[in-house]
Structures are given as C-alpha cells and as structure tokens.
Amino acid sequence: MKVLILYSSKTGTTEKCARILSECLGSESSVVNLANAGRVDLSKFDGVILGSYIRVSKAPRKVRNFVEKNLELLKKKRLGVFLCMGETPDRFEEFLSNNFSKDFLDSCYVKGYFGGEFNFKKMGFLTRKVVQKISEGRELPFVREENIEKFAKDFEMEG
Numbered sequence: 001m002k003v004l005i006l007y008s009s010k011t012g013t014t015e016k017c018a019r020i021l022s023e024c025l026g027s028e029s030s031v032v033n034l035a036n037a038g039r040v041d042l043s044k045f046d047g048v049i050l051g052s053y054i055r056v057s058k059a060p061r062k063v064r065n066f067v068e069k070n071l072e073l074l075k076k077k078r079l080g081v082f083l084c085m086g087e088t089p090d091r092f093e094e095f096l097s098n099n100f101s102k103d104f105l106d107s108c109y110v111k112g113y114f115g116g117e118f119n120f121k122k123m124g125f126l127t128r129k130v131v132q133k134i135s136e137g138r139e140l141p142f143v144r145e146e147n148i149e150k151f152a153k154d155f156e157m158e159g
C-alpha cells in the first residue's frame, strides 16, 4: 500500500507527528504539507491520512475545504484522520464531528488522538502571551507517541 500523509501544522507539532507516523508505518509513505496538496496526484496512493491541529476548537479552513472538495476521491482510499490538540481526549470526538462531515468520518478506517504541544518559540508574540497566561500552573500538553504507533498498526490491519 502507498500512503499519503497530508498535514496542516501551525507551530510544527502536527508535522512532527506526521513524520513519526510515517516512520511507524510499514508501508511506503509520503509526508506532504496540505498547502502543497495541489501538486500531488492522489490517484497514486492507496491510502490517505489527514492530520490537523485544532485552534479555538477548529481545524483550519484549508483542511475542512480539502476534505469536502475531494471527498468522493478520498472515499475510494483507505482513509485515516488524526488531530493534534492541547486538550485531553474528552473533546476529540466533538472536534472531529464539528469539523468534518459524517460522510468523511464514517469513511475513515482509523481516527487518532495524538495529543499536542505548545511550541512557544513558534507562536507570534500575542498568541504566546495569551497561551502562556492560560496554561499557567497547568500541565503542558504532550504528544502521545503510543497512540501514533497504535494508529499505524490499526491503519495497516487487514480487513
């Protein structure tokens, strides 16, 4: 199986997770920023995994638009979706259903909660100040590498 991992990342964590996932997959995989998806021939891939970050409960518009624009083509592939988010997994399902159509989600073979990180150095000045204030005294989010490994296994499972 040839797998395309398409990601959108604002401060680098979703990209990092996409690369870890690529390493975990036994299949041949390509990791591509969604901003360059136009240059990719989707017909060359048997599987597509979409990775997005969440900000203020939303996946970026370009991610949501990509899914809706390419839905029929995507549905012909083995599909997966993962989210990088700072909150605990409680809101994972809510974020999925508020950002993606039921049609897309029902077509996903695997859905993954990968956790997240605050990369303060890559945030703009104001964003950094706000996030530092909000997160004061709280445990900082972290990437769940074990979830990435499990996602890779499940995605490649026969069935």
Ligand SMILES: Cc1cc2nc3c(=O)[nH]c(=O)nc-3n(C[C@H](O)[C@H](O)[C@H](O)COP(=O)(O)O)c2cc1C
Residues within 6 Å of the ligand: 008, 009, 010, 011, 012, 013, 014, 015, 053, 054, 055, 056, 057, 058, 084, 085, 086, 087, 088, 115, 116, 117, 118, 119, 123, 127, 131
């Ligand atoms: C301004 C801002 C808003 C955020 N809003 C949310 C949110 O509503 N829910 C959540 O779970 N995580 C939220 N996060 C955490 C990000 O999803 C997390 O930092 C993620 O790892 C970012 O991925 P990226 O580095 O690929 O951009 C927010 C982060 C920032 C900087």
